[in-house]
Amino acid sequence: MQVITNEQVASLLTVKDAITVMREAFAHYATAGAMQERVRIDSGKTKLSAMGAVIPGLNAAGAKIYSTINGKFTFVIVLFAADDGRLLAVMEGDTMTEFRTAAVTAVAADKLARQDATTLAIFGTGIQARAHVPALLAVRNFSEVLVVGIEGQDAFAQHIATQYGIPARATTAAEAASQADVILTATRSASPLFDGNDIKPGAFVAAIGSSKPDTREVDDTLIRRASKIVVEWKKQAAYEAGDLLLCDKNSFAWDDVLEMTDVVQGAGIRSNESDIILYKAIGVGVEDVALAEFVYRKLAG
Structure with a gap:
């Protein structure tokens, strides 16, 4: 299992790559994918949200979890292998979110x-x-x-x-x-x-x-x-x-x-x-999981 930082994501991703991954992500999702819509918890000061997806064509399953406090977001993505459920990576998702939203x-x-x-x-x-x-x-x-x-x-x-x-x-x-x-x-x-x-x-x-x-x-x-x-x-x-x-x-x-x-x-x-x-656009789980899988695979070589 790898822990991947925002800095690593920024060094591994390009705009061109992100666009290609988003195009492929929705194509894979159309054939066999599944998504979990966003769930929000609100305590008043702190909000916690989560959404996820399973994309068998990319052998990826995962979820993005994030907190919101005073309008500031902190994102984390948890990535699993879809075939055997192995935990592949936990990665900071702030940079990932910037890339994926613009790419879609x-x-x-x-x-x-x-x-x-x-x-x-x-x-x-x-x-x-x-x-x-x-x-x-x-x-x-x-x-x-x-x-x-x-x-x-x-x-x-x-x-x-x-x-x-x-x-x-x-x-x-x-x-x-x-x-x-x-x-x-x-x-x-x-x-x-x-x-x-x-x-x-x-x-x-x-x-x-x-x-x-x-x-x-x-x-x-x-x-x-x-x-x-x-x-x-x-x-x-x-x-x-x-x-x-x-x-x-x-x-x-x-x-x-x-x-x-x-x-x-x-x-x-x-x-x-x-x-x-x-x-x-509102942002959906397939985007985060697909881009996380790409970053994990690229880092793994």
Whole structure:
């Protein structure tokens, strides 16, 4: 059994690897996998959450367990062999979570965003907003990045321009929403960040900031305008995806919502170039277990 640190994870993982693993993870899950939806315990000050998956195709089973105190998360992943139940590793999961969330968004964007997308808008300036930049740049050649935030937006835009050599600037929510071909919302907002009427035809919107049923980043208008809505796993989204749970019940039909397994296995989800497509992420166990298995295998040589 190995104990694997965040530093080791960072040294072993690349954005390209993470995207490939997430694409393969949902394909394996579609054929024979099983997931445990997130379970939360709340004592008032300290929250404890857990979710897991079994992926026979990767010979992996495991769970991510994490605490939340004053908005700070601490993640641990426990990994077992699926065939004989051996404990393979216990690994810190903070770095892993950054990689996997952004990588799944990139898999969705690669399938669902227009091929000619040139402008990326990012709402948020935190860890996940920053992690998503290289992941999204791995699947589309953006020529401009627009940043919207409460604080640090100018510094974040300067970081993008310096680190990735792409023009980036801070702007308003209305301008970002109306100009972008791909929109990422990575905030802790409890209410919609922009008017869904501002979204232009053909846009792909990835709302990844919250996994709570009482918060949302996008409004009813965007949900009604979306030709397709994609979630990672409907069973978990049905009680955690606040963007969908808080909207008017007539805005969409759950029977029409697609899952990431549909995305990685299917083709032609975007029926025409004017389709607006919404991807709502909450994080599911198959992502953590698959990426943990990859890191364990790479470290083992």
